[in-house]
Amino acid sequence: MTMWVFGYGSLVWNPGFEARERVLARLPGYHRSFCMRSVHHRGTHENPGLVLALDAHVPSYCRGVALAVHEDEEDGVLAYLRERELISSAYLEKRLTLDLQDGRQVEAVTYVVDAEHEQYCGGLDLEEQAQIIARAHGGRGANTEYLFQTVAHLEELGIHDRDLDWLVRRVRALTA
Secondary structure (H helix, E strand, O other), X not given: OOOXXXXXXXXXXXXXXXXXXXXXXXXXXXXXXXXEEEOOOOOOOOOOEEEEEEEEEXXXXXXXXXXXXXXXXXXXXXXXXXXXXXXXXXXXXXXXXXXXXXXXXXXXXXXXXXXOOOOEOOOOOHHHHHHHHHHOEEOOEEHHHXXXXXXXXXXXXXXOOHHHHHHHHHHHHHHO
16 A cells, blocks of 8 residues: 655645655645644744644645655655654644545545644634744744745645735735
C-alpha cells in the first residue's frame, strides 16, 4: 500500500520530499485555521507566531493536497515529518481517510492539533491573528512568509478561503 500524506498548510508548498503523486483531496470533519502558536518555526517562546492546524469540527471539511510517497522512501519521509511536525507535541499524528478529487479514498498521515496542548489557541479573532502573524519570526523565517506562501499555493490549486484571504490583505497592510 502507498503511504499518503495530507498537506493543508506548509506541506502544500514545502513538503520536504518528492511526492510520487499529488492529488487534490478533502478531509471531512476538520477545519484549517490559525489555531496553534508557533514557538519554533514561525515564532519564539517570547514572541509566538501562528501556524495552521486542523481542528476537529463536524460538519466541516478541509481541502488540501494528498501526497503519495515513493515506496522506498516511506521510512525516511515519516522520520522527517515526525521531526518537523512533532517538534513540540502540539500536533497529533493520525491516519485519516481522504476523499481524492479523482474519486479514490486513501488513508493518509495527517497532523492535527491537540486541543489540550498549551500551544492550542482556537477561537482567536482574525484581527488578533493578523497582529500576531505580522510581527512573529522563528527558526524557519517570518510568520508573514508562511501565510503568504501558503495562501498563494492554495490559490494555485484552486483552493480559496475567505479568512485566509482577509488575513493576507490585513497583514500586508500592517507590514507595509
